[in-house]
Structures are given as structure tokens and as C-alpha cells.
Amino acid sequence: AQSVSQHNHHVILSEAASLELGCNYSYGGTVNLFWYVQYPGQHLQLLLKYFSGDPLVKGIKGFEAEFIKSKFSFNLRKPSVQWSDTAEYFCAVKRGTDSWGKFQFGAGTQVVVTP
Amino acid sequence: GAVVSQHPSRVICKSGTSVKIECRSLDFQATTMFWYRQFPKKSLMLMATSNEGSKATYEQGVEKDKFLINHASLTLSTLTVTSAHPEDSSFYICSADFPLSTDTQYFGPGTRLTVL
Numbered sequence: 028a029q030s031v032s033q034h035n036h037h038v039i040l041s042e043a044a045s046l047e048l049g050c051n052y053s054y055g056g057t058v059n060l061f062w063y064v065q066y067p068g069q070h071l072q073l074l075l076k077y078f079s080g081d082p083l084v085k086g087i088k089g090f091e092a093e094f095i096k097s098k099f100s101f102n103l104r105k106p107s108v109q110w111s112d113t114a115e116y117f118c119a120v121k122r123g124t125d126s127w128g129k130f131q132f133g134a135g136t137q138v139v140v141t142p
Numbered sequence: 143g144a145v146v147s148q149h150p151s152r153v154i155c156k157s158g159t160s161v162k163i164e165c166r167s168l169d170f171q172a173t174t175m176f177w178y179r180q181f182p183k184k185s186l187m188l189m190a191t192s193n194e195g196s197k198a199t200y201e202q203g204v205e206k207d208k209f210l211i212n213h214a215s216l217t218l219s220t221l222t223v224t225s226a227h228p229e230d231s232s233f234y235i236c237s238a239d240f241p242l243s244t245d246t247q248y249f250g251p252g253t254r255l256t257v258l
Binding site for chain 2 (some may be wrong): 031063069070071072073117129130131132133134135
């Protein structure tokens, strides 16, 4: 079955540490890739997205992600996290052949940044 | 950014009753809205695609007679959980497609449904 998998369900790290969250998908064709973030008590917000072109994409709040087609991966990174980055992070994939806006989400990674 | 609201934010109901959840796009018109269900520590599962003025498209395995979707206007879609049972307890999230952009979605804050 086609799926989106996130490697870690729960990550705890200290402020200023570097963060990398893994995301792999299993679709073989063209895909659009997204990372969403959900801060405590808030709705999902778009961090960044990849459609085509430069596989290294930069998003809001210092986040970036790299699309590696050969590995079917779209890992999210931030060099130095802050306490305010505590949130749940979701990877999402939209297949190129899908109708408008039909996303497949990963299970999410809960990130806790300690002071 | 654009805002999508949901009402209510949480609801508790008795088994056998029906519950209606509203999803509104507050500052834009959304031809297409989506309904997701999220289980604890699980992914968001797409339930259905709601199109203004036409029938919703349901994902495989989702009972359309149980989860009634109505998209009566360009700013409102409703999900009605009919004859709710405890296994329907979940977090329901809607999203709306931003006009002229197939890949920009704005999400609502979600509705926590608890069926006793």
C-alpha cells in the first residue's frame, strides 16, 4: 500500500540542538511534498513545500527540507531549535495524479524542545 | 494567512445521537474542502472531499451514510456523524483549498468528538 512514514514518533532535544525529522513515501510517480506543523492548541500550518526544481527548499522559521528522489525521502531540518519549536510535525505527500488537494499524511512526530 | 474555523471545538454526545460539525472558510471562498479524522498517535486520515454544490467524494472504507457531508456554500461544509457510537470518537479536522491553488490548504483547528 502506498504510504508516508515518519521515522520518529517522539523527539526530545535541548535548545540550540540541531533537528532532523525523517519522512519517506512509497509512491513511484510525480509527487508534491509538504511539511506541516501543529503547535499546541493550534491548527496545522504549512512549513514548506516542494513541487519541482531545487531539491533543497527553505520554509518559515528557519526550517528547510531536502528532497532526495532516489531515496523517496523529504527530511526536515533546522540547525538550531528554540523552545518555541515544540510542536507536532507532519509530512504530507500529494501524488501528481491525484485530484485537487488530496494529501496523504505521515503519523506525525512530536518534538519537545527543553530550555 | 487564510483562516478556517470549526465549530464546535469539542462535543460529547450519547451513543445513537447525531452530531453536526461545521467548517467555515472565514476570508476566502473554498470550492473544495476536505474532512480528515485523526486517531491518537496516528496520521490524519482523509475521509472525504467536499465539493460545493455537488456530492462529496468518500475515501475507500468510509461509510457515506454514516458521515454525511454537505457543502451548501463556498464558505461552509458540514460533517454530520449519524447514529454515533463510541468507536466514532475521534478528532475531526477540516481543510479548505485556497482558490486558484491546488496545493495550498488551510486547516481548521479540529473538533474533538467523544461518544459515550
